[in-house]
Amino acid sequence: MPSTSWQKRISSLLGWGTLALGSSAFCLIVFQALFGRQLEQLQTIQLGRDLALNVRLTELALERYPPHLVAELTGLDLVVTVRPKLSPLTPSTAFKRQAEALQQQLCKRLSHCPMVHPHHSAREDRSVWIELISPLEPIWLRVKVPSMMRWPPEPTLLGLSLVGAGIICGGLFLLVEVEAPLRGLEKALARVGEGGGPDAVPARGAPEVQRLTQRFNAMVQRLAASRQERATMLAGIAHDLRAPITRLQFRLSLPELSPEDRERCAGDLQSLERITGQFLLFAGGGESEASVEVPLEQLLAEVANSHPADELQLDLSPLSLAVKPVALGRAVANLIDNAFAYGSAPVVLRLREVDSRCIIEIWDQGEGMPANQWEQALQPFHRLDRSRGQQGHCGLGLAIVSHVARIHGGRLECLRGKLQSQQPPPGRFAIRLSIPIALNDQPSAPMQS
Template sequence: MSTVAKRALIAGLRWTSLRLRLVVVFALVALTAAVSVAGIAYWLNREAVLTRTQDTALNDFRQSMQDRVAKLPSQPTQSELQLAAEQMAALSAKPGYSVLLVDTREAGKPVVAYSDLDAFTLRDVPQKLQEQVNRKQPITAGNAHPYHLFWMRTNLDGAPYLVGGAKVIGGGPTGYMLTSLRQERDDLSSLAWSLGIATGLALLGSALLAQAAATTVLKPVQRLGDAARRLGEGKLDTRLRVSGTDELADLSRTFNRTAAQLEKKVQDMSAREEASRRFVADMSHELRTPLTAITAVAEVLEDEADSLDPMIAPAVHLVVSETRRLNDLVENLMEVTRFDAGTARLVLDDVDVVDQVTACLDARAWLDAVELDGERGMMVRLDPRRLDVILANLVGNALKHGGSPVHVSVRALDGELVIEVRDNGPGIPADVLPHVFDRFYKASASRPRSEGSGLGLSIAMENAHIHGGDITAANSPDGGAVFTLRLPRDLESEGRNDDAQVRGQS
């Protein structure tokens, strides 16, 4: 996957992540609210349904115990108990219940009557409930009766039931009732399903609402991001359409004001830079004519220096040296202005690199001070004049600051031409290294008046860039500074074949 594709994917994930977070937050809030409401509603309805069914059955059972069981003889027979149990079950309020009556005769010989022997027996009554029903309560100010009606909910064969029991006060049978809560369970299950469906619909609705809200919020943010990217690409006339009075509208207005101020400042800076560049170019051009004349006079004076008064000769040599330095500075300034104006062009030719390096060194009488490592026959298509400028600056800088011998190696690596210039000096200080290619930068601020103009290495870098290459500076582990020039071996394949359009200008 390419770098651009990865960046686009990361940007898409970030954008989706914010939308996802909004949807998740909305969904969680809605889910929490829906589950809370559904839980409370279910609990309230459950208690209401079970309480209503239970109260109806227990009240009817209590009344039946008073109306029928309490009127039985003190020691009813089995048939009398059986008839009472059947009548109570038959006349019970809907949904109806089964009845079990127990009367005690002798210890361990109770008389038991069932309304439905298959549905309800004494084994179905929890032991704990039997103990509560038969336990005699003390009579107190808050308790007027020794026996009370007790009940509990239980499961029989996996089904819910309500079991209740009471004892006739004053001596008499004990009665138990059993009624099914299956219908109530089914009704509550239906209610739970309904509440679950409602919760799901609420969750879905909240997700759709969150999606709409996210779109409403993120669309202006996305437009703002796109506008910021266009602004960063240099399209300073980018503006946002503003509507509304909310915070996003205020942010858009702030962006527009900032973009307008930035555009104005950039225009002002561009105008000042253009004026400064034009001034340097005009000044350099205007200085060439008088410099040409001064240089000619200086050369005549230099030829006659030996015949001049010994007191005047040093001044003549100083004038000649400074004139040449001024001439180099003007030429460098004109070269810089061409790079800044974008008018610098390549004049390409097929060049034997080692021969070109040798010619550069020979023209400046540096052959004895430089060790050249490279094989002839390495043909590269480039601008020989600009390569000469690069080499002259790099080698001259190495000789000036590192002394001889300077080692120059030429080789081809991975489709690149690599020229390395290494000296034997103390190296480049760490605080100077990042600035060696800056214009007018000099390592010693206390010596602003040195032989160099501070433009040589920056011009070398510009000439490397126009070839599509680069120059790096570093310190060798063995001592000394190392400048490495890298140029593409085939400029035509790099889309930089300017030969046809500039041959007529050379």
């Protein structure tokens, strides 16, 4: 269901988002441990360069102005005291090392070497006291020193952590969402190549892999349907040909054949020819035949030419259409044969154009088939009347017609009872083959079983 699919996607996004955050935090900690010392040294050098300039300018200003005025004008934190207050928290070894490095930088850049005391008053409040040279009273400058573990982190470390998190998440995504589903699909393909019939592979992983898995499952279903259809066709061939062949063998073994026996043999030969023709039609498909624009009324008249005029009546309107003439002729011939075999004469063959569709109807005067058996009648090798198998009917007539309708982009339907039209119908039951005229000249896709 769509809601379930969206829930899975949201859950997957939340999971990968959490993994990305965790990976970035992990990479940040690792990079701080690996490169924090080098970045701290670079930071100390930059801070020492800036502080040396501030210390020199402040000392020059203190020679002429009082400390409170200098602090007010410059915004520096100046304190007049002999010795700064002790740090409430014991400075860490790394902080002491950073303060010593900062003192060395000041000593390099100033004419004197000032005193530097680390001061740690809170978890995030780290600063140093720097002694200034004043002509009247001792003055100390308090400067905050940023920590490498502060938030937000250093842009360099943050960028490296994001890159590392992207690499980790990308690798895990390829492993979990792509590689593992493809490995399962590869095993299923191997079973198909070995001739087995694997079960449907669960659609999981990335959307692209899921679509590929769904296509594979559809292919497996089509292969299974083809195997079943092939087995059914072979069984149908063996069953339908056995009876006329047995009768022919028996009659040919007789010393002399009477005219009645010869007529029966001829009937059996016709049944064999009909069955063989139906199987060839069903196996041929008709997709390879090119579409040709023909006058349909002439094509249908030629198909109906073998039946007497009093039993098969024609109601054909002039209509030219691009069709596969051989396949369409065979389909109409099957419908006419079924009308005579299962219905009652007279049979009416009608051709007309309705709402930009070519309508071919075959009417007869019989009862027709029950509505609940229509879908079954379209299946290959399905016979509503089991006794028809003895007369050369193998259950492929409507299946062939339905296939021809699909390759022409049309549809097949049955009509029964009274129609909602001004003219009364020419029969009691009909099979209607409708083909769209507007789409008729477009190439049709091959049928998928």
